[in-house]
Amino acid sequence: MTQSPYVLVLFYSRHGSVSEMAKHIARGINKVNGMEAMIRQVPDVSDTTKMASPALPENGSPYCTLEELAGCSGLAIGSPSYFGSMAAPLKHFIDQTSTLWMTGQLIDKPACGFTSASTMHGGQEQCIHSMMTPLLHHGMLWLGLPYKNKELISTQSGGTPYGASHLANSTYEISLTSDEKVLCEAQGKRLAETALKLKK
Numbered sequence: 306m307t308q309s310p311y312v313l314v315l316f317y318s319r320h321g322s323v324s325e326m327a328k329h330i331a332r333g334i335n336k337v338n339g340m341e342a343m344i345r346q347v348p349d350v351s352d353t354t355k356m357a358s359p360a361l362p363e364n365g366s367p368y369c370t371l372e373e374l375a376g377c378s379g380l381a382i383g384s385p386s387y388f389g390s391m392a393a394p395l396k397h398f399i400d401q402t403s404t405l406w407m408t409g410q411l412i413d414k415p416a417c418g419f420t421s422a423s424t425m426h427g428g429q430e431q432c433i434h435s436m437m438t439p440l441l442h443h444g445m446l447w448l449g450l451p452y453k454n455k456e457l458i459s460t461q462s463g464g465t466p467y468g469a470s471h472l473a474n475s476t477y478e479i480s481l482t483s484d485e486k487v488l489c490e491a492q493g494k495r496l497a498e499t500a501l502k503l504k505k
């Protein structure tokens with residue numbers, strides 16, 4: 306069976322905010338005819354062993370396989386901001402992608418990043434940049450969010466020109482503001498439109 310062209314929405318989320326953002330990004334992707342969203346998460350890592358998750362997630366999206374990453378037409382990658390950087394489980398997953406790097410399977414495919422953080426100036430932009438770096442090594446084409454999206458100006462919470470973000474506060478608020486939702490959808494739509502244009 307041939308898989309329809311898809312944009313992979315790949316994330317790690319411990320408390321649910323980034324997972325919620327992934328749904329809104331997927332909604333934007335699915336607005337583009339000819340592209341569909343595939344939502345996948347990465348397993349947690351343990352403090353004491355190399356890898357300690359069950360083979361299947363207890364809830365939420367399935368775990369991503371390397372084949373699913375290799376086959377995507379575009380990639381939206383999301384992580385909570387942890388000390389201004391991506392969370393370890395996502396980095397752990399990326400660190401297993403050397404075979405894709407050696408075979409150049411992600412070259413010239415578009416990518417973008419999204420994040421959630423508990424504080425306004427706690428490193429949202431830095432976290433998005435941390436996800437950009439390995440994907441540039443993979444030869445991917447990084448997309449931001451242009452200011453034609455007026456919500457970037459009106460937002461009182463998340464939203465950056467580097468990628469969508471959510472301000473969860475210290476109360477782990479999962480629900481997104483309307484500006485944050487619009488920006489997530491705009492980012493997903495832009496990514497899918499670009500993936501369609503670039504598709505060979």
Ligand SMILES: Cc1cc2nc3c(=O)[nH]c(=O)nc-3n(C[C@H](O)[C@H](O)[C@H](O)COP(=O)(O)O)c2cc1C
Binds near residue numbers: 317319387425426473
């Ligand atoms: C280890 C750790 C480090 C964190 N570092 C930051 C940080 O640097 N800046 C910030 O604003 N929030 C930080 N947070 C808060 C998370 O980014 C925030 O709760 C986020 O919304 C969680 O996303 P999730 O609900 O998808 O798990 C940190 C949380 C943890 C557990």
